[in-house]
Amino acid sequence: xxxxxxxxxxxxxxxxxxxxIAKKLNINVRSVYKYYAKGMKPIENSKPLLFAGTTxxxxxxxxxxxxxxxxxxxxxxFFCFKCKKAVTANNITIENTGKKLGNYELxxxxxxxxxxxxxxxxLCSSKE
Ligand SMILES: [Zn+2]
Numbered sequence: 001x002x003x004x005x006x007x008x009x010x011x012x013x014x015x016x017x018x019x020x021i022a023k024k025l026n027i028n029v030r031s032v033y034k035y036y037a038k039g040m041k042p043i044e045n046s047k048p049l050l051f052a053g054t055t056x057x058x059x060x061x062x063x064x065x066x067x068x069x070x071x072x073x074x075x076x077x078f079f080c081f082k083c084k085k086a087v088t089a090n091n092i093t094i095e096n097t098g099k100k101l102g103n104y105e106l107x108x109x110x111x112x113x114x115x116x117x118x119x120x121x122x123l124c125s126s127k128e
Contacts, residue, residue: 003027007060015043015050025060035059039103062101066125078120080113088114094124101125 003026010016010024018036022029036042040059042049073079073086080087089111099106104125113120 004060004064007057007064010056011053012057014053015046016053016056018049018051021051021056035063039100059102065123066101073122078109078111078113078122080116080118080120082116082118083113087120089120090114096126 006025010021016024018029018032021032025032036049040051041055042051076088077086078089079085092109092111095108095110097106097108102125107124107126108121109124110119110121112118
């Protein structure tokens, strides 16, 4: 999965074919089609498919962010800055941000730390 970090080598000002993206990110072509299926938008009416560098970057950034969220904390865990560790929380509320995270919407989950009772917040996707 290290390959995705190579998205930085993609230029904002260029367009890329599926093959070129695969090469840039060191992933296989099928993965690129998978991203396409998951919402990475090609340039309208492009045939073969062409993707704007900015689109690819945003999409990959979103994927990486999503993955990081998943790895770091379990569903019901928050990071408490006061306790400096992952904690569970009370009074959890979820707000939609209206921003897209891949196919899902980015949400903000808020609660109160079970240990010190201070406010804890984390980002999540509407899939949860
Ligand atoms: Zn705490």
